[in-house]
Amino acid sequence: MLHLRMISPPEQTDKVLAVLAANVGVTHVTLARGVAVEPAGDLVQADVAREAANEVLADLTELGMCKSGGITLGPVETVLSEAGDRAVEAAPGDPTDAVVWEELLAQTKEESTLNSTFVAFLTIACLLGAIGVATDSPVTVVGAMVVGPEFGPLAAFAVGLVRRDFRLARRSAIALAVGFPVAMVVTLFATLAWEKLGWIKLTSVSNLPNVDFIYEVGPFSLVVALLAGAAGMLSLVTAKSAALIGVFISVTTVPAAGFAVIAATLGEWHVAFMSAGQLAVNLAGIVVAGVIVLELRPRAGNEGGPVHRFKRWVGMRSLVN
Missing domain, CATH: 3.30.70.260 (ACT domain)
Structure with a gap:
């Protein structure tokens, strides 16, 4: 209640x-x-x-x-x-099927604003993702997935589309459109500094067997994004936070951004574009799944x-x- x-x-x-x-x-x-x-x-x-x-x-x-x-x-x-x-x-x-729209709007509005906290978390996540790629460490990549705050604005964008609240959708899109480039630019300069200091030594991204799944776009990339987006939206409307943590470690949004930066510093633009494609597929899949869940939930709730x-x-x- x-x-x-x-x-x-x-x-x-x-x-x-x-x-x-x-x-x-x-x-x-x-x-x-x-x-x-x-x-x-x-x-x-x-x-x-x-x-x-x-x-x-x-x-x-x-x-x-x-x-x-x-x-x-x-x-x-x-x-x-x-x-x-x-x-x-x-x-x-x-009760479990009911979507309380005002509650959901209040929650997503809070998490969709472009501010220093959002950019800081996204930048830290991208840095962790880049380190995970550079050191071929899946554990660090998973850490980047958990830290990444991008699901908030993605969920808000889906809510804005369903509720025809285009101000919320625009605010969410701005947070993503500004936050990711800023985080990636900071990660780019940090990566160049680490290479200069000799902390990381990479000549190619083709010999990273533990993290190459990040940039390899395939049919399951979209499937995983759709499933994760659906689970994430369900976790929001039913307050199942444990499921939301599962979403964070299911999709390679932030690690894909970090991988793109690493590949760009090595001049491997094909891999960089593939990583950017992985990022785009995951972002789009999460939004689409969120919209579908929200469209179906009111009918399930028999409002x-x-x-x-x-x-x-x-x-x-x-x-x-």
């Missing part, structure tokens, strides 16, 4: 309570009149079944709670309540068909009027 907490203008509180009472997935409703200071108003709290959250949030938004008051939403780890059990059972669909949405719209009209 999710815990809903909102500040409501006093003149709107009765309508808010009516919205909550009308939804079978809402329970544990409490009201404290006049306790909110900023913004001023009444404090209303409730527990909401995940599969009912989208409808409740849409109704409250239509009442203007986001503008005149405020809404916060967070997960409830443990619920020991028969009323809570009844709410979950009565709400249509299964209601046209008749249900029409009935809800008629009910909201009567409340507003």
Whole structure:
């Protein structure tokens, strides 16, 4: 379940309570009149079944709670309540299948912004990837996969496409389009410095049997990217963080960028372009899989068909009027 907490203008509180009472997935409703200071108003709290959250949030938004008051939403780890059990059972669909769009949007927006932290993590990951290639160390390459932060903006891009939130999609694309070149340029200069200092000595990338899988683009490159993207998006909407870690070590995005840099310093442009192709295939595959998962999840969650949405719209009209 999710815990809903909102500040409501006093003149709107009765309508808010009516919205909550009308939804079978809402329970544990409490009201404290006049306790909110900023913004001023009444404090209303409730527990909401995940599969009912989208409808409740849409109704409250239509009442203007986001503008005149405020809404916060967070997960409830443990619920020991028969009323809570009844709410979950009565709400249509299964809690695991439900995508709470506002929750997902908030999470992906936070992870899709181009900032110094994102660039720093991506640069560190590319440096680790380059070191793993230069030393033929699969362990270091896996470390680069785990450190890489690129799945955040990729997931946000997929969410932006599905929700027609083109501002989110554009912000995510900018983070990737700027972050990767910056990280690769820094890695290029670092690699040249390491070669100058004699820390790494490479004459070719053809004798690296442990990491040559990074640049070898094949049919399974796309298959793995699609599967990883699907697993990653599912992990986001179901809060399965362990699965998300699995995604990080499944696709060779950051290591491919590092491999491209190493190959470029050696003048092996064919391998560099193949590595860049591997990077592009993985990025595209993750986004495509994420979009597919998000398109299918609402139907799996049974959030209601046209008749249900029409009935809800008629009910909201009567409340507003």
